[in-house]
Amino acid sequence: MRAFTYERAGDPAGAAKAVAATKGAKFIAGGTNLLDLMKLEIEAPTHLVDVQDLGLDKIEDTDEGGLRIGTLVSNTTLSAHPRVRQDYAVLTRAIQAGASGQLRNKATTGGNLLQRTRCPYFYDPNMPCNKRRPGSGCAAINGASRQLGVIGTSDKCIATYPGDMAVAMRLLDAVVETVKPGGDTRAIRIADFHRLWGDTPHIETVLEPGEMITAVTLPRPLGGKHVYHKVRDRRSYAFALVSVAAVIQPDGTGRVAFGGMAPRPWRVEAADALLPRGAKAVIERAFADARPTPDNAFKIPLAERTLAGVIAEARS
Amino acid sequence: MSDRENFSVSRREVMAGGAATAAATAIPPAQARAQQPPDTVPTMPVAFQVNGKQVKLDVDTRTTLLDTLREHLKLTGTKKGCDHGQCGACTVMVNGVRVNSCLSLAVMHEGDEVTTIEGLGQPDNLHPMQAAFVKHDGYQCGYCTPGQICSAVSVLEEIGKGIPSHVTEDLTGPMRATRDEMRERMSGNICRCGAYSNISDAMSEVAEG
Numbered sequence: 001m002r003a004f005t006y007e008r009a010g011d012p013a014g015a016a017k018a019v020a021a022t023k024g025a026k027f028i029a030g031g032t033n034l035l036d037l038m039k040l041e042i043e044a045p046t047h048l049v050d051v052q053d054l055g056l057d058k059i060e061d062t063d064e065g066g067l068r069i070g071t072l073v074s075n076t077t078l079s080a081h082p083r084v085r086q087d088y089a090v091l092t093r094a095i096q097a098g099a100s101g102q103l104r105n106k107a108t109t110g111g112n113l114l115q116r117t118r119c120p121y122f123y124d125p126n127m128p129c130n131k132r133r134p135g136s137g138c139a140a141i142n143g144a145s146r147q148l149g150v151i152g153t154s155d156k157c158i159a160t161y162p163g164d165m166a167v168a169m170r171l172l173d174a175v176v177e178t179v180k181p182g183g184d185t186r187a188i189r190i191a192d193f194h195r196l197w198g199d200t201p202h203i204e205t206v207l208e209p210g211e212m213i214t215a216v217t218l219p220r221p222l223g224g225k226h227v228y229h230k231v232r233d234r235r236s237y238a239f240a241l242v243s244v245a246a247v248i249q250p251d252g253t254g255r256v257a258f259g260g261m262a263p264r265p266w267r268v269e270a271a272d273a274l275l276p277r278g279a280k281a282v283i284e285r286a287f288a289d290a291r292p293t294p295d296n297a298f299k300i301p302l303a304e305r306t307l308a309g310v311i312a313e314a315r316s
Numbered sequence: 317m318s319d320r321e322n323f324s325v326s327r328r329e330v331m332a333g334g335a336a337t338a339a340a341t342a343i344p345p346a347q348a349r350a351q352q353p354p355d356t357v358p359t360m361p362v363a364f365q366v367n368g369k370q371v372k373l374d375v376d377t378r379t380t381l382l383d384t385l386r387e388h389l390k391l392t393g394t395k396k397g398c399d400h401g402q403c404g405a406c407t408v409m410v411n412g413v414r415v416n417s418c419l420s421l422a423v424m425h426e427g428d429e430v431t432t433i434e435g436l437g438q439p440d441n442l443h444p445m446q447a448a449f450v451k452h453d454g455y456q457c458g459y460c461t462p463g464q465i466c467s468a469v470s471v472l473e474e475i476g477k478g479i480p481s482h483v484t485e486d487l488t489g490p491m492r493a494t495r496d497e498m499r500e501r502m503s504g505n506i507c508r509c510g511a512y513s514n515i516s517d518a519m520s521e522v523a524e525g
Contacts, residue, residue, distance in 0.1 A: 004378070028424070032416070035380070035420070035421065052424065079479070
């Protein structure tokens with residue numbers, strides 16, 4: 001690990017300012033992904049700004065009937081919150097499908113959104129990777145790509161966004177609240193938060209330098225049946241090959257989002273409208289522009305079968 | 317004094333001594349580093365409690381909680397397996413919650429309360445989970461065991477607090493410490509010897525208490 005200096009920030013705008021003021025500085029919250037990458041020197045921050053004292057660890061009802069989740073709320077706390085279990089069960093299901101108990105106790109809401117891909121070539125400093133070293137090439141495109149993306153990818157990078165929580169948040173139309181170094185705040189729809197990176201796969205979100213997530217808000221509950229199915233190489237503690245998050249109403253309408261398929265949680269609203277016609281129609285629309293590799297083409301029929309299982313569960 | 321007493325050094329002490337020797341051989345590079353301008357190797361003071369005892373240290377900011385426990389405080393019960401949060405051998409409790417001590421910096425724990433396997437119970441005062449692991453042979457080589465036990469104790473607490481898991485069918489109903497629940501919740505602790513079924517037996521016994 002490269003040497004770095006460390007400070008604990010006292011307020012959100014101050015934290016943003018501290019990161020913006022030092023070249024190579026980063027925020028640290030739970031640290032479960034950042035420290036993993038720092039040990040491999042894939043991340044090498046010169047300065048860490050610890051945000052644990054900022055008091056952003058509360059879950060509150062919003063005036064609109066939704067929920068505001070402070071960025072420092074741990075995955076465990078969020079998944080166990082009574083209102084989340086009652087009204088946003090797909091979020092509890094998605095969080096509990098990811099990582100291990102130890103990691104969920106440390107991982108934060110904002111940090112989880114910012115986790116980096118688990119592409120094996122990104123994690124191997126001996127291999128070219130446009131995300132890790134821009135311009136060095138992509139070893140994954142003609143490499144072992146079984147785990148990697150089938151849609152929204154580019155000729156520069158076919159990595160996936162690895163998380164589960166954000167798939168449910170995309171389904172629920174969450175909004176990410178941030179503060180900038182100057183103190184300005186903004187609200188970013190989660191649909192716009194993770195970039196489809198094109199030629200710049202090292203830029204994964206729309207956050208500006210020093211801009212810090214302060215909360216994630218959920219709109220009013222949707223009702224309906226909440227289901228999250230994750231297909232992976234082992235039954236627990238593994239990243240998704242394919243995951244499907246859905247909220248399905250008694251009349252068969254609803255919405256659906258996919259994980260493990262793309263650089264960001266994948267949802268196509270026009271495909272949601274096809275839910276009453278069944279899994280095949282939804283998948284054909286949602287993945288109409290897919291460009292899978294021979295190694296990962298199986299993900300599309302797997303997504304269809306997984307969605308068929310989700311629809312069946314919602315009807316049962 | 318008999319010969320036997322002269323050699324009454326436990327395997328554990330030999331292992332701990334070995335770690336100390338390894339640390340001693342690492343001194344030259346550490347000295348070399350100390351001769352560099354001080355701003356190239358930032359260190360910081362940090363104070364927290366470990367097993368009820370206050371500790372105060374000056375650490376390289378890069379030092380993980382795991383390395384602090386093992387190398388600075390000589391609490392070698394907590395083990396380093398993968399050092400990347402994948403195996404669970406380093407599991408300890410911080411403020412009553414289990415975490416991977418390898419994925420946390422010591423400087424982030426100012427004022428925290430850390431409990432390691434040494435704090436959970438001692439040879440003459442075993443924690444019920446430690447006793448159950450012994451009774452049910454919940455290990456073979458034993459390397460992952462401290463992490464397994466810290467995790468197992470936490471798992472039962474998490475079920476008691478009503479925290480759901482991936483296999484919980486009814487998210488709003490009461491949580492029960494079933495075999496399926498315990499197995500799912502222990503998935504962050506890998507046992508290369510494959511003692512899982514005995515670990516599950518040990519946990520079930522404590523859960524049924």
